[in-house]
Amino acid sequence: MELDDVDWKLLDLLQRDGRMTFTELAKRVSLSAPATTERVRRLEQAGVVTGYAAVVDPQRLGLPIEAIVRVRVRSLDTPRFRERVVTMAQVRDADHVTGDDCWLLRVVCRSMVELEGFVEQAQRYGDTTTSLVFSSHVRNRPITREVVDGIVYR
Template structure:
């Protein structure tokens, strides 16, 4: 995979879209002082190049009844990842999974209804190997847009 070369206008568009994925082409055009048609073409090019991979709503987990957020580290003892991928496919509480270096093999971001629910989820995960769980007190920086 090769990196695409981005100019300052591309970066300003990407920053604006990361902050508000629902921004209209007219709004984006005002942000970068270009015509809406030129901005439309640039955004299309960024999408086709795979720089922009999608648009999504950011959800407040507490407001939908999942107030407990945890990072679960899994030390996976085997190279057969099929059971791990099956667990991910059947455990919607796992929001993110990252294969990492170090003593642990995976770091998972988990949302749960309660501490008891978190215990149930981590119990399922621990069926694959030893886990270490860190409950998130707060998130001073939840998401940061990539900027130039």
């Protein structure tokens, strides 16, 4: 799908605030509300915009421990790992990756005891390496035209 400057501006605005009204979007891109609505619907139908979500702070919900758990799953155990570990409620993100580790999991827990239990479950399927997250400096950075066009160095 070919995107023009207005499409990119809409994507930028929606990635930063998915609850922005069509009226506000229209003002920001200098189009009418119906034209803006049509463009956003076109982006949705093309699969460029796949959904809208609230960003929730796990700490405010009593989940102060965040960790990255890397797992080297034995190949025969992959289906069971997907079924039993990836589906656990503590898992916020699960990426099947190349390299020494097979899986990269971002998990949140109420306590170190809970994290220990989670890691023990994951270790049933292979070796793990766990890193506690001190802070996150970039999360869900919007995808921009510069990245898509390959203009990433300044």
